[in-house]
Amino acid sequence: MAAAPLYLSAAEVARLLEEPGLLPLLEVALGRFSSADGEVEQPVRSTVALRRCRGFLGVMPAYSAQDDALVTKIVRFYQAPDSSHLSTVLLFDPSNGVLKAYLRPPCLDVLCILGAGAQAMSHYQICTQIFPFKQVKVWSRTRERAERFAQRAAGPVQVCGSAQEAVSGADVVITVTMATEPVLFGEWVKPGAHINAVGGCRPEWRELDDALMRDAVLYVDSREAGICESGDIILSGAEIFAELGEVIVGKKPALCDKTTVFKSLGMAIEDMVTAKLVYDRWEAENRPKP
Structure with a gap:
C-alpha cells in the first residue's frame, strides 16, 4: 500500500523557501x-x-x-x-x-507596482531583496488595500492616487491586478523601462494597452501559452520576440536598452x-x- 501523501502548509512551504x-x-x-x-x-x-x-x-x-x-x-x-x-x-x-535579471534595465532606482494583493507583495519582496531600488511606489483601485500593502512592506512605500502617478519615472513596472481592461498605458512609461505583466491571464483580459504591447520588445515564458491565453498579446496583435528561456540559453538577446515587456502566465x-x-x-x- 502506498504511504499517505505528505501535506505541507503554506507557512511550512514559506519557511522551507527562506534559504536562498x-x-x-x-x-x-x-x-x-x-x-x-x-x-x-x-x-x-x-x-x-x-x-x-x-x-x-x-x-x-x-x-x-x-x-x-x-x-x-x-x-x-x-x-x-x-x-x-x-x-x-x-x-x-x-x-x-x-x-536572474536577464531583462534588467540600466537604471534601477524606482519600482512601481500596480496592484496590492498577495502576488504584489511577493513580487515586492523578491525585487527589493535582489535589486537596490531607491523608491517604491504602489497603486491599487482600492486605496485602503494600497495603504495596507505599504504598512506590511519591509521598507518605505509611496501610495499613489493614480496608476499614472505610480508609473511616472519608474524603471521597473509590475502589473499584478485583476483588470480586464488596460490599467497601464504606453504613453506613461519611461523609455527603456521594463514591465513585468503578471495579471490578465485569460484571452479576454488585459492590463497593458495596444501602444505599449506593440512598441515594446515582448518576452514571454511560453510562446504557446502566450498566443492561447494572454489577452494582452491576443487583443493587441503584438509580436513575441523571445521566450525568457531562449535568452537564458543564449538563443536570443536581452535588449535591455529598449522598453521591454515580460508577459508571465506562470508555468508548471x-x-x-x-x-x-x-x-x-x-x-x-x-x-x-x-
Whole structure:
C-alpha cells in the first residue's frame, strides 16, 4: 500500500523557501523548457470557466526528465478582491504515477507596482531583496488595500492616487491586478523601462494597452501559452520576440536598452522546481539520523 501523501502548509512551504537557492533552479528550468529537447513535457494549462462566479479552475501538469519529477498544479482564480487565488501543487513519484535579471534595465532606482494583493507583495519582496531600488511606489483601485500593502512592506512605500502617478519615472513596472481592461498605458512609461505583466491571464483580459504591447520588445515564458491565453498579446496583435528561456540559453538577446515587456502566465515547470526543492529540504530535515 502506498504511504499517505505528505501535506505541507503554506507557512511550512514559506519557511522551507527562506534559504536562498530557488532562483538558479528556476533559471535552469526555463532554459530547459525553451530548449525543446524533449527533457520537459508541459502542455498549455487546461481551464474550466466558472462564468456565473466570475472565475476559472486551471490544471497545470509538467514533467522534467532531468529532475525525474512529475507535478500538477491546481489553481482557482476568482475576480474577488479578498480571495482571488488559491492553488495546490501535487508532486508525484514519476516511477508510479518560482531568475536572474536577464531583462534588467540600466537604471534601477524606482519600482512601481500596480496592484496590492498577495502576488504584489511577493513580487515586492523578491525585487527589493535582489535589486537596490531607491523608491517604491504602489497603486491599487482600492486605496485602503494600497495603504495596507505599504504598512506590511519591509521598507518605505509611496501610495499613489493614480496608476499614472505610480508609473511616472519608474524603471521597473509590475502589473499584478485583476483588470480586464488596460490599467497601464504606453504613453506613461519611461523609455527603456521594463514591465513585468503578471495579471490578465485569460484571452479576454488585459492590463497593458495596444501602444505599449506593440512598441515594446515582448518576452514571454511560453510562446504557446502566450498566443492561447494572454489577452494582452491576443487583443493587441503584438509580436513575441523571445521566450525568457531562449535568452537564458543564449538563443536570443536581452535588449535591455529598449522598453521591454515580460508577459508571465506562470508555468508548471516553475511549480515543479519549487515543489521539489521544498520536498527535498523537508526530507533532509526529517530524515532519520543514522
